[in-house]
Amino acid sequence: MTAAERFAEFVAARGTRLLRTAHLTCGSAAEAEDVLQTALERAYRNWHRLEWGVDPEPYVRRIIVNLVISRARRRAVLRLIPTGSPPEFPVTGTDLDLRQTLMQGLRALPPRQRAVIVLRYWEDMTELQAAETLGCSVGTIKSQTSKALARLRALLGEEVLSNVGA
Amino acid sequence: MSELERELRKAMEEETRSLTVPPGLVDRILGKASRKRYHKTSVLLVAAAVLITASLLPSVAFVGRDQAPAHRTFAEVDGVAVQYIPDGLGTPERIPAGVRDREGKVRLRGQELRWRVDDRSVSVSVYRTEQDRPVREAMDILALNHLDRPIEPRGAYDPVMSGDRTDMMWVEAYGRVLRVTTSESLKGDRDRIAQGLRTHAEPVVAGVRVTRVPGGLGPVGALRRTSAGLERTWSDGRRRVQATFVHGLAAADSETLLRTARLDRPGRTDVRAAPAYGIDNVARDAGAAPGGVLLWVIRPGLGVVLRQQGLSQADLMWMAEGVEPLPHDRTETVDGVGVRAAIDGSYGSTGNPKLGRGWYAVTRHWGLASSSGRYRGVTVYRGASVGSAAWLEELTGGRSQKATVGGVKGFLLDTVRLADLPANDLPRPLYVRRFAWVPETGLAIVVNANVDPAGSTDYPTESLEEVVRGVKPR
Numbered sequence: 001m002t003a004a005e006r007f008a009e010f011v012a013a014r015g016t017r018l019l020r021t022a023h024l025t026c027g028s029a030a031e032a033e034d035v036l037q038t039a040l041e042r043a044y045r046n047w048h049r050l051e052w053g054v055d056p057e058p059y060v061r062r063i064i065v066n067l068v069i070s071r072a073r074r075r076a077v078l079r080l081i082p083t084g085s086p087p088e089f090p091v092t093g094t095d096l097d098l099r100q101t102l103m104q105g106l107r108a109l110p111p112r113q114r115a116v117i118v119l120r121y122w123e124d125m126t127e128l129q130a131a132e133t134l135g136c137s138v139g140t141i142k143s144q145t146s147k148a149l150a151r152l153r154a155l156l157g158e159e160v161l162s163n164v165g166a
Numbered sequence: 167m168s169e170l171e172r173e174l175r176k177a178m179e180e181e182t183r184s185l186t187v188p189p190g191l192v193d194r195i196l197g198k199a200s201r202k203r204y205h206k207t208s209v210l211l212v213a214a215a216v217l218i219t220a221s222l223l224p225s226v227a228f229v230g231r232d233q234a235p236a237h238r239t240f241a242e243v244d245g246v247a248v249q250y251i252p253d254g255l256g257t258p259e260r261i262p263a264g265v266r267d268r269e270g271k272v273r274l275r276g277q278e279l280r281w282r283v284d285d286r287s288v289s290v291s292v293y294r295t296e297q298d299r300p301v302r303e304a305m306d307i308l309a310l311n312h313l314d315r316p317i318e319p320r321g322a323y324d325p326v327m328s329g330d331r332t333d334m335m336w337v338e339a340y341g342r343v344l345r346v347t348t349s350e351s352l353k354g355d356r357d358r359i360a361q362g363l364r365t366h367a368e369p370v371v372a373g374v375r376v377t378r379v380p381g382g383l384g385p386v387g388a389l390r391r392t393s394a395g396l397e398r399t400w401s402d403g404r405r406r407v408q409a410t411f412v413h414g415l416a417a418a419d420s421e422t423l424l425r426t427a428r429l430d431r432p433g434r435t436d437v438r439a440a441p442a443y444g445i446d447n448v449a450r451d452a453g454a455a456p457g458g459v460l461l462w463v464i465r466p467g468l469g470v471v472l473r474q475q476g477l478s479q480a481d482l483m484w485m486a487e488g489v490e491p492l493p494h495d496r497t498e499t500v501d502g503v504g505v506r507a508a509i510d511g512s513y514g515s516t517g518n519p520k521l522g523r524g525w526y527a528v529t530r531h532w533g534l535a536s537s538s539g540r541y542r543g544v545t546v547y548r549g550a551s552v553g554s555a556a557w558l559e560e561l562t563g564g565r566s567q568k569a570t571v572g573g574v575k576g577f578l579l580d581t582v583r584l585a586d587l588p589a590n591d592l593p594r595p596l597y598v599r600r601f602a603w604v605p606e607t608g609l610a611i612v613v614n615a616n617v618d619p620a621g622s623t624d625y626p627t628e629s630l631e632e633v634v635r636g637v638k639p640r
Contacts, residue, residue, distance in 0.1 A: 136267075
């Protein structure tokens with residue numbers, strides 16, 4: 001089996017899962033596809049180094065998460081440039097069901113906190129695994145998780161909180 | 167788990183349930199990768215064409231290499247020469263440097279040279295990475311979270327830059343990270359300073375350059391001949407890598423090399439797109455710590471077997487990718503050996519390597535050996551059997567004698583043979599002189615010079631001496 005065939009096999013087996021992680025981390029389906037493609041291109045360039053008895057999925061996931069954080073930082077710089085159009089009004093919670101409200105709250109988190117939440121509650125990673133993926137300490141993961149959940153509660157507002165009984 | 171966490175998990179599952187990998191994704195990625203390779207090849211071919219064209223133009227149109235301005239080295243830090251610094255910055259201060267990660271753990275240690283006058287400052291740092299968590303590529307630098315608002319690079323070995331573009335770090339080699347930091351006023355000089363950093367070139371070992379060695383390992387002993395090939399070892403006492411360079415017929419292709427190495431059920435992989443075989447967790451000798459093996463053929467007649475103990479297979483693969491073959495077609499080298507033996511300004515031709523038992527040979531020649539015209543040839547032999555009595559016997563038929571030519575001690579062989587001449591010419595003898603010497607383990611150089619006493623004013627001894635004096639093994 002050639003490297004290309006092994007790569008295709010990997011994408012067939014794990015691609016969807018990785019796409020979902022990308023989507024939750026960046027908050028947009030279109031951008032998620034772009035992030036996944038970029039991450040897989042990078043991984044394929046180093047494929048011969050990865051495949052030897054090592055599961056490539058954590059490596060690709062790490063690229064995805066770091067890509068999303070890096071892109072979000074760049075966009076944060078761009079947002080500082082004032083534009084002539086007025087800001088969009090936030091959609092009120094009363095128009096949406098609970099799932100949409102939660103996802104909106106997730107998208108409103110800073111990129112690093114969002115990544116922590118996705119790794120901990122979507123990928124089911126332990127604090128140590130999440131710390132290794134993001135290249136930070138377990139303490140940072142704990143504090144980011146706590147801040148993110150607190151922020152989610154605050155963003156969701158009293159109405160949603162009463163529904164989910166947090 | 168709180169209710170919020172449970173609901174969050176459920177919401178994420180629902181949100182992504184309909185998502186699947188877009189069709190054609192793999193094809194797009196593979197297509198892009200092959201286009202990139204094609205583009206790289208095209209650029210290299212164009213560059214090669216430009217160089218060849220340039221080399222064919224009259225030399226008077228160019229400034230010779232000897233006339234090029236010499237690079238000035240302003241300072242040196244941990245084997246890295248600094249060859250450009252903006253004017254007026256004076257003498258640098260040399261200080262220990264370190265980079266900590268978010269946990270406060272020191273990940274990079276090294277030295278920094280710092281130039282500072284008023285608000286103008288430049289720092290050049292050379293770091294060695296810690297062995298337990300080596301910094302291998304740009305992603306690892308990003309993961310340190312050390313640079314302010316870092317800009318993600320395109321390639322794994324491209325520099326990571328701070329958002330204000332005054333600070334730049336990149337992985338220069340395994341275990342070595344370079345950094346250039348400037349004041350805001352000098353950031354326009356940043357790239358020029360970085361491009362002026364020169365690391366000492368790796369020496370040629372057995373016909374290749376080993377450009378990457380896992381961090382902390384140092385060479386143990388010299389290159390030595392074994393029955394398998396030429397062997398070199400790097401170790402730190404606890405971990406070890408041994409490289410065996412196999413020359414000649416035993417490395418004609420990867421399958422032959424695999425049979426020679428006798429690996430049990432190896433896995434198949436690639437090194438620099440060449441087929442390779444490897445095996446992990448194998449004890450080489452009874453009682454020895456388990457390690458791994460990786461072998462591949464760089465080109466027919468030149469194979470490498472890497473064995474590691476105490477390292478990972480990823481480390482071995484990383485090192486393998488840094489084993490670089492020497493170009494055959496450089497105008498002034500033959501398989502890494504410098505040669506100045508031109509006849510009438512011609513650069514000569516390099517033939518295909520010849521393979522023997524434990525050796526390969528590459529020849530650059532000027533003129534035709536069988537004609538009555540002038541002929542000179544320089545052959546570089548590499549391999550474990552090179553220099554042995556059997557090899558010399560095979561080369562000279564046992565008729566050589568010890569001699570010193572051009573100040574070099576070696577073996578001289580004189581022969582006479584008939585030149586290929588047009589049918590109506592009388593046959594006449596060619597006087598052929600051959601001189602061979604072994605400048606280092608596993609390397610021999612053989613020089614040939616033909617002279618036609620009837621049709622040439624050349625003196626064979628002088629001709630041979632001229633060629634020998636023009637050969638620079640290193």
